[in-house]
Amino acid sequence: MNKIIELKNIVKNYQTKNEKLEVLKGINYSFEKGKLYAIKGHSGSGKTTLIKILGLMDQATKGEYLLFENRVDNLNDTEASNYRLKHIGFIFQDYNLNPYLKADENIIVPMIVNKEIEKKSRNNIADSLLEKVGLLDRKNHFPKELSGGEQQRIAIARALANNPSIIIADEPTGNLDKENEKIIFKLLRQMADEGKCVIVVSHSSEITEYADINLLLEEGTLEEVSNAN
Secondary structure (H helix, E strand, C coil), X not given: CCEEEEEEEEEEEEECCCCXXXXXXXXXXXXXXXXXXXXXXXXXXXXXXXXXXXCCCCXXXXXEXXXXXXXXXXXXXXXXXXXXXXXXXXXXXXXXXXXXXXXXXXXXXXXXXXXCCCHHHHHHHHHHHHHHCXXXXXXXXXXXXXXXHHHHHHHHHHHCCCCCCEXXXXXXXXXXXHHHHHHHHHXXXXXXXXXXXXXXXXXXXXXXXXXXXXXXXXXXXXXXXXCCC
């Protein structure tokens, strides 16, 4: 079965002192493995809210979220954390690497809390992932010794450390030049081709060239579009 994520009438409201803000207004959508989804929308459209819900870092006000046909919209913090560990890898705009750890050590960090990966296997996995992103020769470098593009490639390798089925990337090329942007998008495309469900939020028009499906989040609803520029 290709369907990994199913959203049913997902609503997200925020209550301020004076009013209720409706950010997501009944989203119904399914995400499949082996596809790269590009989500666009103007600032404040709710993209961050949506990916936080998809990444089990926030809960919808109402609606159902099914992950591998299991409801995950009402998990407690520990249960949500366990699901994230096993199934979801995150890539952020600011890389979020530990400045005091070398490249390979940053990749190993997610494996430390994964009881399914033996300690003796961690270094080999890190090396294989570094090779995958073309940075095996930089394994002993600290983040400050790497370019922005290299740091993001390390962050991608880290996101793959526990072999998740889902990759969520939030503006992964926002701090990069065009050349490095293409490298990152090609790596994300490769992940989808290898069977992962890749969900990318990006303002870059370049992402449409790599995406299988372009989505636009507007006025609280999510719709497929032919071109999300």
